[in-house]
Amino acid sequence: MYSFEPNEEQQMLIDVVSKYAENDLRTSSNENEENKELPKKLINKGWELGLLQASIPESYGGFGERNAVTNVLALEEMAYGDLAGTLAVLTPSLFATPILLAGSEEQKQNYLPKIISGEWSPYTAALIELSFDFDPNALKTIAEIVSDKIKLNGAKAFVPYAKEAQAILVYANLNGITQGFIVPKDSVGLSISEEREKLMGLNALPMYRVELHDVMIPLSNRLGGASGHDFELILASLRLGSASAALGVAKSSFEYAKNYAKEREAFGVKIAQKQAVAFMLAEMRTEIEAMRLLTWEAAWKMDNHKEDVCVAAYLAHTGAADMAMMVTDRGVQIYGGHGYIRENPVELLMRNGRGFAMLLGLAIV
Amino acid sequence: MTIEFEAPKPIVNQQVMLKTVAENMMRPISREFDENEHEIPWSYVEFMHMAMKAAGGGGGLTVMEEKTSPPAPLLEGEGSQKRPPIGYQKLATQIEMLAWGDVGMYLITPGGGLGAAAVAAAGTPEQKEKFLTRFNSDIPTYAAMCMTEPGAGSDTSAIRTRAVLDDKTNEWVINGEKIFVTGGDKSFTHYEKLGKGFIVVWASIDPSAGRAGMRAFVVESGTAGVKINKLEKKMGIRVSDTAAISLVDVRVPFENMLGSATVEKNNTGFRGAMATFDATRPLVAASGLGVARAALEFLKEKLEENGVKIRYGLPRQKLSNVEREVIDMEIMLKSAWLMTLKAVWMADNKKSNALESSMSKVKAGDVTTKITQKAVEILGPIGYTREFLLEKWMRDAKITDIYEGTGQINRLVVARQILGYSGSELR
Structure with missing residues (x-):
């Protein structure tokens, strides 16, 4: 059947998100851009709407099933309020959703409940590289398997909240295919720029450069476990x-x-x-x-x-x-x-x- | 309600059948009837009439009869009470596929067309009975709508054709000039292989009343005083006849006027005609998109024969210009089709769709012309030669942005809708 109207549940969600977008994000959007800052209170309020939480099954501490259509509807509605604020609220999704989609059971158990219980906490992901022909399927950040470890080398750009992040999902090129790797904060060889990115827009969102010099992580930190995943x-x-x-x-x-x-x-x-x-x-x-x-x-x-x-x-x-x-x-x-x-x-x-x-x-x- | 994009079973099945028709009955004779303008492809006409009758459609594609209240059950056919109505969706997908075969030929698919649509929209039950049953007969029968005049195109309120009631005979006497009558010849001229058709003539019964004085009159085939002056020679859709018709003291019975003879403000007669357009705009969009799909498929086929593969997924910076163009064309085509589907889905579900309907037409008019023109450009001499149908599709496509409201008129309708403006606030 063809049908073009959100269902009741989706409509309820849209309404809730819409209120937040209209009253909180839209009204503060310009000020946040000028101040280059997003108040934590604003982010937490958006986090409490539970978009990510609703995508994660109960067995991992969430209260729903991921539905891409629902998420598309909610994301449009929130971004209507403000882009930087929306990306901030949903930064943890950059880490959690790939784990939900492609992570090993261990990774799901390990991270999902931690991320979605309680307040917004920064977990993030690093995909973009600073080159004109940036191509997610041909990354220049390199992953190598060295005996029972993975070695990562390369440079990432535009990584939101990298500085505060508990862990970063770093995408890298492993023998020609893109794979995700969970890199905990304080890993040896991981360095995060002091200065924030300065971009044409999105100045309220703190983003950083991330460099990886011979960062060693266990095989089990490869997204999906030792055998990896489909990107x-x-x-x-x-x-x-x-x-x-x-x-x-x-x-x-x-x-x-x-x-x-x-x-x-x-x-x-x-x-x-x-x-x-x-x-x-x-x-x-x-x-x-x-x-x-x-x-x-x-x-x-x-x-x-x-x-x-x-x-x-x-x-x-x-x-x-x-x-x-x-x-x-x-x-x-x-x-x-x-x-x-x-x-x-x-x-x-x-x-x-x-x-x-x-x-x-x-x-x- | 929900958001879903799974084609319903009846539509999937229907498309398989129609694709065969398009490939076997239309494409092979497409060029012949483009070169021999005004010839009638009887094989197609007769086959379609039979096939639609066999399918129980009773003039299957007669778009608008089915729009009369109650549209849903009429459209839906048997045994599908539980499912939401999909009549318009079926129709739009049918039209898209037939237009993929040959849009000109689709336009001469036997049936009541816009003429019957007007009867369905503005006629009384008796009038519907009298004028519409003929489309179920054994031989193909046509009807046409006469709206446009030399001095009145998109501005239909400028219509000068007059109808005056002769009290003595209780007949309407109509005088005027009509042009761009799609199917006018097959609807009015007597052909042995065709049933008796009619044209619906829009005329004013009270010029001082403007649009409120506008009425539609059924003029039966062969009526004295009606003359087909010429059949236009066109850029494309040449197999579809476009007639110029003059009416001199044409007399029709009082009952042939659709709707009420009393002239009131906010009269529904003209609005009926306009409501017809709300319903038919996405269908015209669908017909254009069928042509665009044919062109895009041909382009990709030729490119692939020549070793050019479209590398989906690459960032734009890494794509060749041809790849970028093709990808953009796909985005245009797919999104325009979804807009069309949404507009007819709304019609099926009795949601007011004036905005969506016009948006689908704006978009389809744009992308149909762009896609076909670009495809010709990209293929160079292969695009321009009459050895292939692509050049014809470009010529056929252009009409999409013109009839049923030009792209500009539809932009005006969209703008009024989104701004909440009346016709006088946004002229």
Whole structure:
């Protein structure tokens, strides 16, 4: 059957997340960006909504089953409030979800209950590398098996909360395939930059460079255990995470621009009454809808174990990234000169909107 | 409700059958009827009529009859009470597949088309009985809608055709010019192999009342005073006839007017016509997307023959330009199709879909033209030669962004919907 409406449970979740996004994230988004800081209270409040907790079965201390469609819906809704805040709230998912998807029983027992019980605690993941042709399937960080250990060497960028993290899931190239490795804090050879990353956007989110020099970890720290795991599904989940967040950011810019255009007057009418502006808005809305449905379908394919889920997630991410740039650019354009001023939220949204093409690995569903 | 993307069984089965039709009945004669404009591919017409009758469809693709209340059970057929209605979804997927075969030929699939749609939307039960049953007869029968005039395209309120009641005979006397009548010839001209059809003519009974004075009149095939002036020569969809029709003192019985003769403000007659468009826009979108899919599949096939494989999953920086283009085309096509499906799903579930309907048409108009044009470009001489159908698909595709409301008109509808503006607030 085809069907295009969230179920009751999903709708309830959307409503709860929406309140948080609207009242807490959206109102503080600009201030946090300018202060380059996210208050812990804000993060904890988002954490308490229980998005990750609801994805983890009771046997590991959670209260549900992971559902990619539900997570896509929730992530869009939260990112509508603020991207940096959303990524912060969900940073522990970057570590926990791959373990849930591909971890060994031991890893699940070991980490999942610890992560999801109580307050938000930083567990994170490191995927991005600072090179123009960064490719998650051809990483330059290298893993080698040396007798009964794994040796990691390389450099990672844009790792959220690396400094405080209890452990980092580091993705590295093991004989040509990408594998995840659990690297505990204080590992010998692991160094985290003193300075935070300085990016075009997302300045409220603390991100760091991470270097690995002959970091040795036990074989059992390889994601999935000694025999490893399939990276494809994790990558697809990351792509859907990025696509969903792109939808939220785009929707936010669209809403601001729409409301502004209905208030701002020029030549005796509201600018929204000019076709030049009205058509821009119509196209923004249409593209958001297009990429939303593409993302939903890919998530549904994931939940239903469809063969082509990886291509579907790739297309959704690629399309959503383009869409987010287009929509957030127009958001600024519709505000005119005011859109260029940092006081106005569309300015930050455009800087954030550019990120989805490269920020793969910062959100997961 | 829930979010789901599994094609229902009846649709899956239907698609297998229709693909065979598209491959065997349409594609092989596609070029011939593009080159011989205005010839009628009787093999297709007769086969489709028989096949649809056999399937119990009674003019299977007659889109809009089925839109009359109550749409769901009519569409649904037998024994599926528990499942939600999927009639429009079935229709959209049918249309997509037939258009994948040949969109012009899909357009001449026998049935009532938009003419019957108007009767279904605005007619009384007696009128429906009188005018619509003919589509179940043994021979293919057509009906057409005459809306556009030389001076009235998207702005349908500018229609000048007049209908005046002759009190003595209780007949309407219609005068005017209509153009771009899809299927006008097959609906009006007498053909031995076709049943008696009709055209539905939109005319004003009170020009001072603007849209409220607009009415639709059923004009039976052969009625005196109606003249098919010409069949247009078109860029594409050449197998589908597009007629220019003049009406001089055309007399039709009083009962051939659809709806009420009283002119009131907020009259529903015209709104009925517009409501028809809400329902048909996603179907037009579907027809365009079938062409786009054909073009994209052909492109990928040719590329693969030449050793170009699309490396999905690579970051954009590592892709070749051709790969990027193909990937973008896939994103466009898939997302436009999902928007279309959503719009018809809403229609099936009786949710108001004016926004989704127009958005699907905007998107489909865009992507259908872009995909076909890009495909021709990428394949160079292979794209441009008439040896292959790709160049024809590009010509066929363009109409998607024009009829049933141009891309611009639909943007206007979308904008009004999202901004909450009336027609006078956003002109």
